[in-house]
Amino acid sequence: MRRLAMDRAKRLLFGSFLSSSQSSLTPGPASSCFPFSPFSSEAPMSLYKFPPVTVETINPKVKRCEYAVRGEIVSHAQRLQQELQTKPGSHPFDEILYCNIGNPQALGQQPITFFREVLALCDYPALLDRDETHALFSSDAIARAWEILDLIPDRATGAYSHSQGIKGLREAIAVGIAERDGFPANADDIFLTDGASPAVHMMMQLLIRSEKDGILCPIPQYPLYSASIALHGGCLVLSEENQKEIVEFCRKEGLVLLADEVYQENIYADNKKFNSFKKISRSMGYGGDDLPLISFQSVSKGYYGECGKRGGYMEVTGLSSDVKEQIYKVASVNLCSNISGQILSSLVMNPPKVGDESYESYMAEKDEILSSLARRAKALEDAFNSLEGVTCNKAEGAMYLFPRLHLPQKAIKAAEAAKTAPDAYYARRLLDATGIVVVPGSGFGQVPGTWHIRSTILPPEDKIPAIISRLKAFHEAFMDEFRDQGVA
Amino acid sequence: MRRLAMDRAKRLLFGSFLSSSQSSLTPGPASSCFPFSPFSSEAPMSLYKFPPVTVETINPKVKRCEYAVRGEIVSHAQRLQQELQTKPGSHPFDEILYCNIGNPQALGQQPITFFREVLALCDYPALLDRDETHALFSSDAIARAWEILDLIPDRATGAYSHSQGIKGLREAIAVGIAERDGFPANADDIFLTDGASPAVHMMMQLLIRSEKDGILCPIPQYPLYSASIALHGGCLVLSEENQKEIVEFCRKEGLVLLADEVYQENIYADNKKFNSFKKISRSMGYGGDDLPLISFQSVSKGYYGECGKRGGYMEVTGLSSDVKEQIYKVASVNLCSNISGQILSSLVMNPPKVGDESYESYMAEKDEILSSLARRAKALEDAFNSLEGVTCNKAEGAMYLFPRLHLPQKAIKAAEAAKTAPDAYYARRLLDATGIVVVPGSGFGQVPGTWHIRSTILPPEDKIPAIISRLKAFHEAFMDEFRDQGVA
Incomplete structure (x- = not known):
């Protein structure tokens, strides 16, 4: 993401070449960003020599980063x-x-059967055309796989998606959020990511301008976020009253609230209940324009614990559409998150419902884990x-x-x-x-x-x-x- | 990855809290990196007020980034x-x-059947215990799924792996590289990633220290890499002679050679053949210690074109073990790449072989696509x-x-x-x-x-x-x- 002034030392050669280029490797400064190639007649002849790469010569920010x-x-x-x-x-x-x-x-811990059934069917959709499949998969997993494939352009689970993730899956997640909170959610506010960590990095990259910007965070903090500048956890230390105070504090001080809500399903105290920061702020009467609020969710935690699938999303509210375009651009640089993770994110936000064939076994698996x-x-x-x-x-x-x-x-x-x-x-x-x-x-x-x-x-x-x-x-x-x- | 001096403005509140903390939200500066929380009695009382986040107040490097x-x-x-x-x-x-x-x-374009069969079986391993599965899947896909599950600790395809990726899959990839090049490859040199893009970002982050560092790259370059500082392509403009010149040039000038080799399977000219930069440099007599060389590979390209799976790897040679430890640390911050992508990376480097049940249909699919x-x-x-x-x-x-x-x-x-x-x-x-x-x-x-x-x-x-x-x-x-x- 960092742009280079090319007027000084060179340390790397990014090799390999576009095969079908037109007059490509011919001499001449070709771009202001990369004014010379090794083949360029205008490249300076005396190249500055560097020692081989050592721990002393790499990016010092990488060296400083710690991840306990x-x-x-x-x-x-x-x-x-x-x-x-x-x-x-x-x-x-x-x-x-x-x-x-x-x-x-x-x-x-064993994965939730329904989720894995749907993932397998989406990975190998040819199964859906075979009779034997009905003996191996639950009817609602088959129905769900069809629904999901219909949401994916050309049913192509092997294609890059929209940089924010497949639109239909984002719509399904928005429905799940709205049901959870009792307040509306919008598919355009959702950015599907390879777990919560890349989403956090993306927001940090967007919002931190220099070493003079700061982040407030509770202690103890999760080391991912001092590595990448942030913090982790659930919402349980916190009473609803605490959450309201935080919302007011952010509003008053003009802060962006980054809410790590990946443990929303992991609650063991009988008298406690997960309340998202969005629900809290909306119930205080604040709308989308009153508070910049980013909520992170992941398939790695919860009762499902699907860490290896690298799925998750962030819901971005209270930022202007031109700032959201910048987030879209950052998301685009890595093209899109993995489609299995996207599908799984939609599943955890929309698990089987009463009346579905899998409902009882799903609930039994979930309750047993929790x-x-x-x-x-x-x-x-x-x-x-x-x-x-x-x-x-x-x-x-x-x-x-x-x-x-x-x-x-x-x-x-x-x-x-x-x-x-x-x-x-x-x-x-x-x-x-x-x-x-x-x-x-x-x-x-x-x-x-x-x-x-x-x-x-x-x-x-x-x-x-x-x-x-x-x-x-x-x-x-x-x-x-x-x-x-x-x-x- | 950027460390913050916390003595100035605050712009963000990273909310949500570890539930089971001991004396956690109590007052007191708790770390030199994050010296105050909003609850800290030692936080300065007069907070610097920022306007709401606008395109003018975000990280200017993000604004400058273009991705055509x-x-x-x-x-x-x-x-x-x-x-x-x-x-x-x-x-x-x-x-x-x-x-x-x-x-x-x-x-x-349709996915390669064998690859998807194995992915589906690994996603829902319970299938492997059922008789009906033999009617739906080829015998070598079933055998391969067993092999892969045996490589994964506890057969847990839903667990975070080692930060470099599952060791057994890296060993399988190393075998595939060695067969391709005719020179040995080492599992410890391989870092599995969510496609080639995150691997490129990782190396850029490691190697670029400031705006004074430069990258040489051929033109036209792939815009991902002026966005993230790099370049893209195949190795076909290039003759073997060109590749040798590049290797010599890098050695002479002390440069790191970043070789984007994601199109190694996409060759249409009858008289052309893919030669990796590693094969070229080894055939010139240079060993691992002579040239820092990073090769990027992806499941998104090739005849398989599995873009949505976000799988890939980089092979890192010619860097010292302490520099590789720093790469490992950067890889750890995002925990690991997605396991389906890891499995698929091992499959594309080890497709069905003569004698396998799928071999002929696999070759027919591959040849028809190419x-x-x-x-x-x-x-x-x-x-x-x-x-x-x-x-x-x-x-x-x-x-x-x-x-x-x-x-x-x-x-x-x-x-x-x-x-x-x-x-x-x-x-x-x-x-x-x-x-x-x-x-x-x-x-x-x-x-x-x-x-x-x-x-x-x-x-x-x-x-x-x-x-x-x-x-x-x-x-x-x-x-x-x-x-x-x-x-x-």
């Missing part, structure tokens, strides 16, 4: 996993449990709270626990000696002893001098008791090793 | 298409033919060359023709009066008269003062004669309208 959930501890876990494969018995555990990232299907997550959250929360010097809030939604560690001074000193943050030290020791991968809280921008770890609640339910025993045994041994007169 | 293949002419075509739907007969044509972009399946493309290319090339003042090179590969227009001065003046480039004026008039969408050559960085259009060769073969008649009739009328004493 896939950082050093995960690389270490991958090494251990490889060692377990090549040398079974080489560690005091026989598998690595990745609790560092909300990736439910990697830990055994109630199991609630049980796992409670069991792990209780386990953390039972540990010496550890306090852990209730998980009312999303997929994570964020226990605070009150570590002995001796442990903090040991971490210092190992040139690492105390929570990173704890996480590394936990991994080496148990195979459990968690993320140190210091990657989430926590209050300096406080130590946390973040763990998902996603390990399979039948493994939770064993995990808790391993965790307790590790923690006791750790505290015994470092116990001293005071705690931090 | 999805620019103004395509927006206009979409409007015409909508008018045709709501008011049939409102234009002198009954459909819009999108020849602006290499999107074969949007113009009726020979039809060759016939269409020739028919359109001849048609362009038959037009007054138009010259068009032979299409030996890829999917495009790039005819040069020698326009009458009167037409150039008319374009000036319409405040547009002459080739953009021609393209707009062509669209309004015929419904055919082409891209003005001025978007490709052509030599100033020369005028071109770029058209794909992708319209369905049975429509080519009608397209050619419409094109000829339009061109004659256009020339009659503007014919004057001289041509440009």
Whole structure:
């Protein structure tokens, strides 16, 4: 996206060539942006020589970027996993449990059958012409696949779509949003994306002009967004009253509200309910013109947890049509998001309804996943709270626990000696002893001098008791090793 | 990716909150990167007020970015298409033919059956346990789906993968590359991506440090890459001798060679053959340490044309492991590319082989697509060359023709009066008269003062004669309208 002044050093040659060009590789400055080619007679003859590319010569912004959930501890876990494969018995555990990232299907969660049926039919539409298909697929999945194919120009699931995504799928999503919120939604406001992350990047790229622009965000923040400047989560810490205050605050201060609403389906507290920021602001009487509001949604989270499908969307309201044209342009540079992800986004916003053949089995799968997550959250929360010097809030939604560690001074000193943050030290020791991968809280921008770890609640339910025993045994041994007169 | 100094203006509020945080929204500067939240007692009380977001206040780099293949002419075509739907007969044509972009399946090309069979089975693996499946799918598609599922940890096609992509799929791709080139390839050098575009962006982000860095590229260049700083194409203008010269040039000047090799399967000239830059440099005796070389491949092009699947990879050689770690970090920020695209990338690099049940039907589908493309290319090339003042090179590969227009001065003046480039004026008039969408050559960085259009060769073969008649009739009328004493 960055334009180059070509009057200085050259570092790259972008090779390969359009085959059918007319008088193309002939000499002459051909564009003000790229005034010479290596074949140009007007290229300067003495080229500035660069050393080979090294970490010192790459973009320093890339070097500075940190991304805790896939950082050093995960690389270490991958090494251990490889060692377990090549040398079974080489560690005091026989598998690595990745609790560092909300990736439910990697830990055994099964996909929702209806969604996968529809995706398979859209991938191979020839199935729809065959009788045998009725024995293998539910009737509403078949009907839905036909509906979706009819929304796609030429039924071409292998074609680039409109840069915002297939119009008919956006219309279906708008219907789903309107049903959820009780306020209208417009297909033209929806940009389908490969998950929420690219949508966040797109908005950051659009809105951040220089290092002088700032972003307010709650702490702890999700490290994707200090990597890419942002934050993550559900809407559950937040009461409806908090949300109203935030809306007022943004209005008053002229801020753009970027609402990460990817956990809208993950709510375990009986008395809590998801309210989108759009619903809140509309119910306060504010219309589309009163507040720039971007809502992000993803197929990776929710009860469906389809991380590998890379689907999602953002709903952009309160920005003028010429600003939206600029977003369209940014979206166009990567052409479009993947069509399976687009289809899945429309499905999660329009799941089977009462009366559909799949409805009951769909609801059973959904309820089982959500109630199991609630049980796992409670069991792990209780386990953390039972540990010496550890306090852990209730998980009312999303997929994570964020226990605070009150570590002995001796442990903090040991971490210092190992040139690492105390929570990173704890996480590394936990991994080496148990195979459990968690993320140190210091990657989430926590209050300096406080130590946390973040763990998902996603390990399979039948493994939770064993995990808790391993965790307790590790923690006791750790505290015994470092116990001293005071705690931090 | 850009880090913010937070000491100045704030423009955004990234809303929504991690649900299970421990003492999270409490006051206090929590990170040097985001020193205050709106709830922080230490946030400055007098906030700098910004006007609402306008085109004037967004990132100027976004504003400057141009992307011809999805620019103004395509927006206009979409409007015409909508008018045709709501008011049939409102234009002198009954459909819009999108020849602006290499999107074969949007113009009726059918996907390769084997690839889609495997994708459907991987999307809904429960099919593999059912007897009826054998009546619907070829035996080698079933076997391949099993193989692929066995490569994916826990067979979880809905899980985030390793940031570079699933290791086993990368190994399969490395085997495919090695067979193609006759030189070894390494799975650790491969980064699976959502098509070639995100891979190009990733490398640009890594390598470009500031506006003082430059990129050499041949002209005409593909506008994605002046949008994102790069270029596109096949390797066919280029003889093996040219490729060797480029390799030597890069070595001598210390340049990184970014090789866009997405058209490696699209070769129509009998005497031409695809040679990757890696094969060329290895056959010159250069090893991995001699030349930083990045090769981009995509599932969007080739005979398969699976644009909507957003799959692809880059093979990174000649960079040190610590630089590759930085690429891994950038790849991690978007977590991973979509798994269907990853699977498809492994399939196109390892299609059915002699003896497989699908082999003959697969080869028949492939040959029919490629020979039809060759016939269409020739028919359109001849048609362009038959037009007054138009010259068009032979299409030996890829999917495009790039005819040069020698326009009458009167037409150039008319374009000036319409405040547009002459080739953009021609393209707009062509669209309004015929419904055919082409891209003005001025978007490709052509030599100033020369005028071109770029058209794909992708319209369905049975429509080519009608397209050619419409094109000829339009061109004659256009020339009659503007014919004057001289041509440009």
